[in-house]
Amino acid sequence: xxxxxxxxxxxxxxxxxxxxxxxxxxxxxxxxxxxxGVAIEGPAETSYANGVFQLELFLPSExxxxxxxxxFLTRIYHPNVDKLGRICLDILKDxxxxxxxxxxxxxxxxxxxxxxxxxxxxxxxxxxVWKNDESKALQLAKExxxxxxxxxxxxxxxxxxxxx
Amino acid sequence: MSESDSEEIEYQYSDDSDSDAEETAAPQEDSGDxxxxxxxxDEKPNPLKTPSGKHTNANPxxxxxxxxxxxxxxxxxxxSSSTEDPRLVPSSSLKGEMLNVLEEIIEMLSIPEEAAGAxxxxxxxxxxxxxxxxFDDPERCLQKAGVLKRVRxxxxxxxxxxxxxTSRPLTPSRTSPRTATRSTPLPxxxxxxxxxxxxxxxxxxxxxxxxxxxxxxxxxxxxSGFLGNKIDEGPSCVYAKCxxxxxxxxxxxxxxxxxxxxxxxxxxxxxxxxxVDLNKNTRWCPGTDCTMVAIxxxxxxxxxxxxxxxxxxKCGEEPHTPVVCKDLSLWLEKCQNxxxxxxWILANTKKCPKCATRIEKNQGCNHMVCQxxxxxxxWICVQPWEDHGANTGGYYKCNxxxxxxxxxxxxxxxxxxxxxxxxxxxxxxxxxxxxxQKFAKKQLQQTEQRMVQLQDGSAHTSWIxxxxxxxxTEQLVECRRVLKYTYTFAxxxxxSDKTGKKExxxxxxxxxxxxxxxxxxxxxQSLDKMDRTGVVNMTRVVDRFVKNLCKYxxxxxxxxx
Ligand SMILES: [Zn+2]
Ligand SMILES: [Zn+2]
Ligand SMILES: [Zn+2]
Ligand SMILES: [Zn+2]
Ligand SMILES: [Zn+2]
Ligand SMILES: [Zn+2]
Numbered sequence: 001x002x003x004x005x006x007x008x009x010x011x012x013x014x015x016x017x018x019x020x021x022x023x024x025x026x027x028x029x030x031x032x033x034x035x036x037g038v039a040i041e042g043p044a045e046t047s048y049a050n051g052v053f054q055l056e057l058f059l060p061s062e063x064x065x066x067x068x069x070x071x072f073l074t075r076i077y078h079p080n081v082d083k084l085g086r087i088c089l090d091i092l093k094d095x096x097x098x099x100x101x102x103x104x105x106x107x108x109x110x111x112x113x114x115x116x117x118x119x120x121x122x123x124x125x126x127x128x129v130w131k132n133d134e135s136k137a138l139q140l141a142k143e144x145x146x147x148x149x150x151x152x153x154x155x156x157x158x159x160x161x162x163x164x
Numbered sequence: 165m166s167e168s169d170s171e172e173i174e175y176q177y178s179d180d181s182d183s184d185a186e187e188t189a190a191p192q193e194d195s196g197d198x199x200x201x202x203x204x205x206d207e208k209p210n211p212l213k214t215p216s217g218k219h220t221n222a223n224p225x226x227x228x229x230x231x232x233x234x235x236x237x238x239x240x241x242x243x244s245s246s247t248e249d250p251r252l253v254p255s256s257s258l259k260g261e262m263l264n265v266l267e268e269i270i271e272m273l274s275i276p277e278e279a280a281g282a283x284x285x286x287x288x289x290x291x292x293x294x295x296x297x298x299f300d301d302p303e304r305c306l307q308k309a310g311v312l313k314r315v316r317x318x319x320x321x322x323x324x325x326x327x328x329x330t331s332r333p334l335t336p337s338r339t340s341p342r343t344a345t346r347s348t349p350l351p352x353x354x355x356x357x358x359x360x361x362x363x364x365x366x367x368x369x370x371x372x373x374x375x376x377x378x379x380x381x382x383x384x385x386x387x388s389g390f391l392g393n394k395i396d397e398g399p400s401c402v403y404a405k406c407x408x409x410x411x412x413x414x415x416x417x418x419x420x421x422x423x424x425x426x427x428x429x430x431x432x433x434x435x436x437x438x439x440v441d442l443n444k445n446t447r448w449c450p451g452t453d454c455t456m457v458a459i460x461x462x463x464x465x466x467x468x469x470x471x472x473x474x475x476x477x478k479c480g481e482e483p484h485t486p487v488v489c490k491d492l493s494l495w496l497e498k499c500q501n502x503x504x505x506x507x508w509i510l511a512n513t514k515k516c517p518k519c520a521t522r523i524e525k526n527q528g529c530n531h532m533v534c535q536x537x538x539x540x541x542x543w544i545c546v547q548p549w550e551d552h553g554a555n556t557g558g559y560y561k562c563n564x565x566x567x568x569x570x571x572x573x574x575x576x577x578x579x580x581x582x583x584x585x586x587x588x589x590x591x592x593x594x595x596x597x598x599x600x601q602k603f604a605k606k607q608l609q610q611t612e613q614r615m616v617q618l619q620d621g622s623a624h625t626s627w628i629x630x631x632x633x634x635x636x637t638e639q640l641v642e643c644r645r646v647l648k649y650t651y652t653f654a655x656x657x658x659x660s661d662k663t664g665k666k667e668x669x670x671x672x673x674x675x676x677x678x679x680x681x682x683x684x685x686x687x688x689q690s691l692d693k694m695d696r697t698g699v700v701n702m703t704r705v706v707d708r709f710v711k712n713l714c715k716y717x718x719x720x721x722x723x724x725x
Contacts, residue, residue: 007363008362008364012364062393064362065389065390066393095409097407097409097410097411098390098407099362099382099407099408099409104409
């Protein structure tokens with residue numbers, strides 16, 4: 001596996017492990033080094049605080065010419081994340097640049113948790129609540145975090161989004 | 165010809181008056197950037213040119229004087245381009261066409277060819293818009309098109325170095341317009357190994373690195389992969405930006421040539437495709453597998469392509485005088501939406517809405533009962549008959565189709581039905597002429613055979629003598645086409661118009677109908693009864709009539725003199 005893994009991916013992986021981003025962990029699966037298990041801590045003083053959100057990240061064969069594919073596995077109440085955990089983030093689409101890295105992508109996702117953008121929504125229902133009644137939205141986000149992203153708070157692993 | 169003669173004389177005058185001062189200045193032109201480019205175009209410094217940049221010269225296309233090859237946009241002054249508008253060119257000459265347009269921009273704004281291309285694409289090849297935007301705020305304009313660094317770097321380089329050492333980024337010579345030599349990346353300030361942010365190789369020599377004018381360096385392999393990837397993604401590659409995240413500088417053919425030379429022909433193809441697609445003055449021939457392109461200066465007109473397809477250069481549809489493109493597109497969309505209604509009206513059978521059995525209407529009653537499934541429905545609106553009770557206003561609302569006079573009923577349903585009737589009235593006639601046009605086209609194919617027969621029948625007739633029949637049939641096709649569109653046109657005339665325009669138009673239309681039927685009858689005669697003089701005369705009359713009608717509409721349908 002590792003022999004035809006591009007040097008760039010090897011280097012990125014080494015750095016992610018040796019010098020992790022605070023609040024983010026990303027670990028490649030041993031049987032597929034292009035597939036990462038990711039955990040992002042909810043930023044303090046947000047509705048996601050104290051939660052730990054699991055994501056999956058996959059580097060397609062065109063990477064870095066094509067962006068990595070990232071998805072939330074933990075359920076999250078957020079206007080830019082849909083029910084399947086897909087994320088609306090410009091750098092994962094048209095704003096992707098091969099000079100960006102896994103690290104930058106994960107940082108951007110973390111930033112998205114701090115600053116939801118209901119004007120560019122992926123889940124219209126959530127975005128509508130966010131725009132019309134922000135306090136209710138924040139409350140719901142907090143409840144979802146407690147239910148799904150905090151150890152012992154939720155109903156366990158069954159809760160994770162099922163990969164379809 | 166007389167026009168260009170006078171232009172030449174004008175030019176000659178300015179030559180005489182300006183030459184002394186300019187010629188002595190020419191050898192030391194280095195200080196003036198804008199002047200320099202002209203020099204590079206010709207071996208001889210051009211003495212005619214007034215300072216460029218913003219030439220308000222009323223005649224930028226003036227032909228060269230004497231043996232000097234200079235002109236601001238050489239190919240525009242060639243007489244061939246001005247003879248026809250619109251004109252058709254093969255796709256092989258698109259590159260020349262594009263460069264002609266670009267050269268004017270290159271001259272005017274003193275920018276490299278690559279920048280001019282990106283700017284024009286950004287402004288959809290609308291030169292006026294680009295120029296307006298550029299002079300309004302050059303910085304913003306260049307930024308928007310992603311060529312700010314490309315243009316500014318050129319300027320910096322011109323300011324900094326002697327012109328003899330700097331290879332000119334643009335040499336718009338007529339023989340090889342794209343011989344522009346790209347400047348090599350700036351020499352490294354230190355010999356330290358460099359890192360490529362894409363492949364993370366950190367042991368690269370400066371010569372293994374490459375950057376666009378924005379100076380974001382990546383290794384050549386990554387550049388090649390990046391560009392190849394973008395070009396493989398398709399036509400959108402012409403909008404690809406620098407690989408550096410957030411950098412707005414746009415990729416050009418210069419980078420492709422340098423870093424992915426095997427892809428340059430594909431890139432060029434996409435560039436030309438974008439030139440034709442975005443440009444409102446160009447259009448691909450809609451003929452199947454045809455690669456000809458119509459180019460227009462005026463932006464309007466009909467062309468006939470060598471493949472046999474005729475089309476409107478503005479919208480690509482079949483020529484459609486007297487209807488304007490916008491109304492035609494509305495009409496075609498309406499016909500599409502109403503096609504089921506119209507077909508049902510035109511046909512005498514409808515499908516049972518429940519079991520799809522064909523049912524023929526052979527009596528006046530609109531209450532239909534399907535023999536197959538016993539479903540009861542209304543012939544007009546195809547809704548279940550049980551809905552046609554008192555609570556929905558009774559089934560009379562569906563009788564409006566036949567009851568055309570009841571305009572007192574202002575209910576929405578009644579209005580909609582009246583509108584539908586109105587549409588169907590025009591559509592039925594449009595449809596009839598459309599069918600007749602198809603028939604006439606077939607007749608045209610058969611005419612050639614008939615021409616042979618006619619020729620054989622008389623020992624003294626030549627091919628030329630029987631040409632009249634072909635002309636007549638071609639005229640017939642044309643008449644049917646125009647008649648067809650007169651009904652589209654009439655549909656969009658204001659029905660409440662009181663100025664009499666509509667009546668006058670309908671009168672013209674009726675006359676054209678009559679003459680067309682006459683011609684149709686005459687030209688379809690059997691060969692032994694063919695009245696040649698009659699056909700020739702009627703063809704002429706009808707031809708004039710079609711032209712008059714179209715002109716009448718063009719002139720706004722005012723009362724004729
Ligand atoms: Zn590289
Ligand atoms: Zn750049
Ligand atoms: Zn054609
Ligand atoms: Zn048109
Ligand atoms: Zn039926
Ligand atoms: Zn009905």
